[in-house]
Amino acid sequence: KNANRAMQDAKLRQGNSYDYYHHKMSVAIERELALEAEFRSALRHGQLRLFYQPRVCIATGQVIGYESLIRWQHPTRGLLMPDEFIPSAERSGMIVPMGYWVVEQACRDLARLQELGYDELICAVNLSFRQFYDKKLSETVFRIIYNANINTGNLEFELTESAMMYDQEYTQKCLKQLTQLGVSFSLDDFGTGYSSFANIQQLPVSTIKIDKSFIENVTTSADDEVIVRAIISLAHNLQINVVAEGVETEAQLAFLKRHHCDEAQGFLYSRAVDFDTFLTYLCAAKAA
Numbered sequence: 542k543n544a545n546r547a548m549q550d551a552k553l554r555q556g557n558s559y560d561y562y563h564h565k566m567s568v569a570i571e572r573e574l575a576l577e578a579e580f581r582s583a584l585r586h587g588q589l590r591l592f593y594q595p596r597v598c599i600a601t602g603q604v605i606g607y608e609s610l611i612r613w614q615h616p617t618r619g620l621l622m623p624d625e626f627i628p629s630a631e632r633s634g635m636i637v638p639m640g641y642w643v644v645e646q647a648c649r650d651l652a653r654l655q656e657l658g659y660d661e662l663i664c665a666v667n668l669s670f671r672q673f674y675d676k677k678l679s680e681t682v683f684r685i686i687y688n689a690n691i692n693t694g695n696l697e698f699e700l701t702e703s704a705m706m707y708d709q710e711y712t713q714k715c716l717k718q719l720t721q722l723g724v725s726f727s728l729d730d731f732g733t734g735y736s737s738f739a740n741i742q743q744l745p746v747s748t749i750k751i752d753k754s755f756i757e758n759v760t761t762s763a764d765d766e767v768i769v770r771a772i773i774s775l776a777h778n779l780q781i782n783v784v785a786e787g788v789e790t791e792a793q794l795a796f797l798k799r800h801h802c803d804e805a806q807g808f809l810y811s812r813a814v815d816f817d818t819f820l821t822y823l824c825a826a827k828a829a
């Protein structure tokens with residue numbers, strides 16, 4: 542009799558845990574769908590913003606470019622950071638139209654800067670590997686930047702190694718087409734992926750950006766110090782420009798300068814800010 546009851550209990554628990562799991566899953570799916578719909582409307586209603594963070598030449602201290610970073614000015618939740626909506630946009634495919642908006646906005650702002658005489662600045666734009674799923678990527682980007690009133694030689698796209706992993710042949714074709722417009726490419730988050738230097742030689746990449754996780758401990762961890770020095774020296778042997786991201790302290794900057802890293806980006810100089818604030822930053826930097 543006891544054994545019977547124990548079996549019934551177990552069945553009930555199983556049933557309950559199934560219901561519980563099923564419930565949690567449908568809540569997660571609903572939340573994801575709601576976020577997707579909300580993001581779709583954000584794109585339509587102009588709630589996305591492009592912020593800019595300077596990239597500085599370590600040897601001269603001059604601002605030589607900037608990275609474009611997306612934000613979502615949410616009507617009730619405030620300014621949302623990319624990690625709050627990019628993963629979902631990648632899963633839903635909304636990253637594709639979002640990515641085109643980013644390129645368009647970056648070109649509009651770059652045109653304004655070039656008109657104001659800042660015509661040497663490199664404007665870097667992030668491309669997600671998921672944007673390469675769109676078979677019209679190079680065609681569409683080509684059309685956007687061809688129609689923008691900019692010098693395309695000042696445009697740089699930041700890729701991660703996952704873009705190379707997805708479909709090497711297609712990626713290479715896309716990059717080659719865009720290179721013909723004069724744009725350049727950099728490899729982002731360098732050191733976090735696989736076979737990094739093997740990828741570099743097969744692609745038209747002129748810059749690598751050392752991931753901020755290595756820079757964070759570069760003055761305190763012997764391992765990270767060795768890695769960063771090795772990346773810089775290998776890149777230089779291949780005539781590749783090196784940017785350190787996530788530079789927050791003078792000590793990190795001094796280390797990078799000692800080891801001939803080309804450029805630095807990080808809170809030490811500025812966070813990513815809106816266009817007007819960035820313009821003020823550029824003015825002050827020029828006067829200094």
Ligand code: C2E
Binds near residue numbers: 594609806813
């Ligand atoms: P990422 O491309 O590696 O961008 C650098 C991130 O590091 C940015 O975070 C930037 O604000 C942050 N950062 C810069 N300096 C420092 C520093 O000194 N310390 C620390 N702790 N962080 C620093 P953000 O803006 O939150 O962007 C996160 C990621 O979202 C980006 O990483 C990129 O993968 C993605 N993302 C941002 N904008 C876009 C976009 O327009 N398109 C695509 N596809 N992805 C984007």
Ligand code: CA
Binds near residue numbers: 608667699729
């Ligand atoms: Ca980036």
Ligand code: CA
Binds near residue numbers: 729730750752753786
């Ligand atoms: Ca990065």
Ligand code: CA
Binds near residue numbers: 730
């Ligand atoms: Ca990253």
